[in-house]
Amino acid sequence: MRARMGRALAGGLLAVLAVGGAGGWAAADGQQAVTGPPPGSAAWVADTTLGLPLPEPGRAGAAEVAAFFAGLPQAQQRALAVRHPLVVGNLDGVPYALRYFANSLALRGERDRELSVAADATLPERDRAAARAKAERYAALSGRQLLAFDPRGRGQLAEVFGDLADAERTAVIVPGADSDLMTVDRASSPYGTPTGMAKALRAEAGDRLAVVAWTGYTTPVKVGLDAATARLARAGAPRLSRFLDGLVPTTGPVTVLCHSYGTAVCSLAGLGPAQATGLVALGSPGMDVDRAADLRVPVWVVRRNDEDWIDRVPNVSFLGLGHGADPEAPAFGARTVASTGSHGHSGYFAPGTASLANLAAISLGELDRVAYAPVR
Known part of the structure; x- marks a missing residue:
């Protein structure tokens, strides 16, 4: 028993060292997660202009909010938006x-x-x-x-590519570390940013697919202790679930594509069939669940390429360190798809790769076009 605990502790420490060594330590005090209702909520709640209470941000569910706005004339809706x-x-x-x-x-x-x-x-x-x-x-x-814009902290936003009402299907991309309002479309990583991923996927799938780049949670900075624990993922997971609740009445259930640390956010969001047709993990350090069946929706995982540094992170979870089981392991129970042609941790959305073609096919529901990877 003591030996097993020792190996687990060593693995947990190794996870932190491997992640830290891959990109440098984040600030020692970590990131403060932005949670709770949006800025200006106090003034919103105090607004009696319409002569009736407004839905309380942070408490009212998406269905309640939708019903409230459906009962307002467009002029009153726009007036609320202006105020x-x-x-x-x-x-x-x-x-x-x-x-x-x-x-x-x-x-x-x-x-x-x-x-x-x-x-x-x-x-x-x-x-x-x-x-x-x-x-x-x-x-x-x-x-x-923009379906969301929050300037607090490092800034958050959700950007839509395509027409949510006219597209046959919708995919939502959940990014990992170093994603915020200032970096979502940095030119140095054309296919590794939320914007780059979304544009590449839409170009591959065509107008039948709308894509949302959801940078709606506080991500880790660089790769250090924040990236090695689920603290920020737990803070972001309810935000993702609420966002999908507000989206699916227009789009229907979506495909959720989760990259790197974003896979932890997706796995903890408690998504169900009413929100998602499936979940795809890319470059995952672990998903903080033991089996794909725990996620309640179909799960695919993209085969890690040989140049992806995340492969050096041990799949352990001990004393809050690490993200647990490898979603690519056969015992996890996800369907592993090919990534031929991809390079590095941020290369899975690059044009011409098997991974991008598979992501498009899964997002469009064309599962007969998906190329699966052999067991290894």
Whole structure:
């Protein structure tokens, strides 16, 4: 017994060392997860303009929110969005077109606020430079289809590629570490960012598929203790579940594609058939569950390529370290699909790879086109 515990402890420590060595340690104090209702919720709850209580963010479910907005004339819906853009833009259950409108207003308001900070000569130049960078980022996001925009912390957003109402199917991408409002489409990783993944998948699948790049939780920075524990995943999992609750009345159940640390978020979200037709894990360090059957929806896992550093992370879970079973192991019970042609941890969405072709086929429900990988 003591020997087994020793091996588990060693494995847990090795997981942290392997992850840390792959990309450098994150800050010692870790990331503070952004949770709870969106900014401006207090003013929203206090708003009596309509003469009736507004759904309380953080408590009202997506179905309750949807029913409330369905009972309002469009003019009143837009008026609420104008008065409370950050709430309406992030409130699951609000009609998606109204969320686009609200988030466009929220972006403009946050840009103007940051420009004001940047122009304040009494502030240190470091603070003014940071404000200019944020203002430029908000300007760059203008005109994009955002189902969520939260400027708190490192920033979160959910961007839609395609038409949610007209597409036959929808896929939602849940990214891993180092994904936030400032980095979702960095040019240095064209197929490893949420935006790059979404664009590549949509280009492969065509207009029949709408794709949502959901960066709606606080991700680990670099790879260190935050990445080696499920703390941030547990904070983000309910946010993913609520987001899907607000999405599926328009799209129907979606395919959820989870990359790296995002696989832990997906596995802890408690997704069911009403939300997801299936879940696909890519570059997973472990999914914090013992078997695919625990996830209640069909599960696929993309074969790790030989250059993916995540393969060096031991699949253990001990004293809160590690993410447990390898989803690619036969005993886990997921269906393993081919990734021929992919390179590295961020290469599974690269054009021309078997992994991208398989992701498109699964997302479109064309399972007869999926190429499975041999058992190893």
